[in-house]
Amino acid sequence: MTDRPVRIGVQLAPQHATYAQLRDTVAAIEDLGVDIAFNWDHFYPLSGDSEGLHFECWTMLAAWAEQTSRIQIGALVTCNSYRNPDLLADMARTVDHISAHGGDTGRLILGIGSGWFERDYDAYGYTFGTPGLRLDALSEALPRIKSRWDRLNPAPTRSIPVLIGGGGEKKTLRIVAQYADTWHSFSDVETLERKLGVLQEWCDRVGRDMSEIEISTGVKRTHDGTIGSLEPVEAQYELGARLFTLGISGLDLDLRQARELVAWRDRMNAA
Structure with a gap:
């Protein structure tokens, strides 16, 4: 069990909406008190019309960095194949500085x-x-990436947290044990429990304290836009998950479920 606070993320899929709609939705997400606004790193829609509206990940993150002032931002997740690692490190450092708005962090x-x-x-x-x-x-x-951060001038504003997505037990979870501050998967309760056991084994092998890694999971949307039963979320909480991310899309920018998750977070963190 971990004493980390519960955090809520919203992954805003950059598809099937104008940029003005996406910009306004990010503002609404921040106003709700959501902890993290994510997008994704693809070039085409993943649902709905495969030729529908779609925008690029990192240019959008730079705009979000300037637009927002409190919420954390990131991709869920960047595809490693699409950019040279040293270039990606520089991009991340630059977006991190933009998001600091002249402050320290x-x-x-x-x-x-x-x-x-x-x-x-x-x-x-x-x-x-x-x-x-x-x-x-x-x-x-x-x-x-980490080596490039050490050599950039100016350096990143702080040690940029690394979230690694994926659940492969032979390679991905080893990489998580070595490098991740947060591990994200879309596992159900039973699968999450098994994979946490595998992650613990990898942490033991590489000499990492698993409590250093935040456990992150996706929250399924309901058809009516509300949470429905909190039992799966609370079961994952009992297993140690602390970051819960809801996906929304330009096909449906309803924030009712996000609002309920924020209220649940506040109850859990106040207990």
């Missing part, structure tokens, strides 16, 4: 994963390869 979370959406790779000229090769590339990229 930025608000960027570097969410990163190995990539999986083959259409992105094919359309933009990246080599898709195999899951194993993409995970090997992620493992090689993370120390390069």
